[in-house]
Amino acid sequence: MPRFMTLIRINEQDRADWESDPEFDQRMGALFQQITQAGVMLETATLTPTAEGTRVTWHGGKVGHTDGPFTETKEVIGGYAVLQCKDHAEALEWTRRFLQAHSVKWNVEAEVRQIADQPAQ
Template sequence: MPRYLTLVHIDEQNLPAEAPDPGFDQRMGELFEEITRAGVMQETAGLAPTAEGTRLTWSGGKVGYTDGPFTESKEVVGGYSITRCADKAEALEWAKRFLEVHPASWQVSVEVREIAEG
């Protein structure tokens, strides 16, 4: 079965001011429990803010280093998951369910890409 990388995109400059509703953690926990029981979830994590990161670039035969935050980036990767799904349709369904757990007032997007193996 193919593996898929789901990148969770957020706008670090406009994070929600309000905390999620009281049931958010429970809904997310239930979804993660379900996806793990189904044998789909391989790995997942949130990422530290870009202020704690460093970007390396290759240009003109030299490596350049830029410390965060990366204010020129509107959207950044705030988390990821690796899933093993029967097909892309299944990977998209899990990603859709992940988004639906979030409060309606939040802006979150995900990008689902198959991992090229072998």
């Protein structure tokens, strides 16, 4: 079965304004239980803020790095999930359900892409 990477994009400046939603943990817990029981979820995690990250670049034959925060970037990857689904449509459905578990006051975006499987060497 194909695997899909779901990249969760957020605006870190908005994150500070997110109000605590007491039912959020319940909704997310129920969804994670369903997705795990369905055998779809392979891995998921929230990422630390960009202030704790480093970007490594390769330009003109030289490696460089920049420590966060990355203030010039409006949207950043705040988390990810690796799903194993029968097809792209199923991956989109689980991602839709994930986004709907969030508060209506939050702005969250997800990018769903199939992982290109490489033949064994």
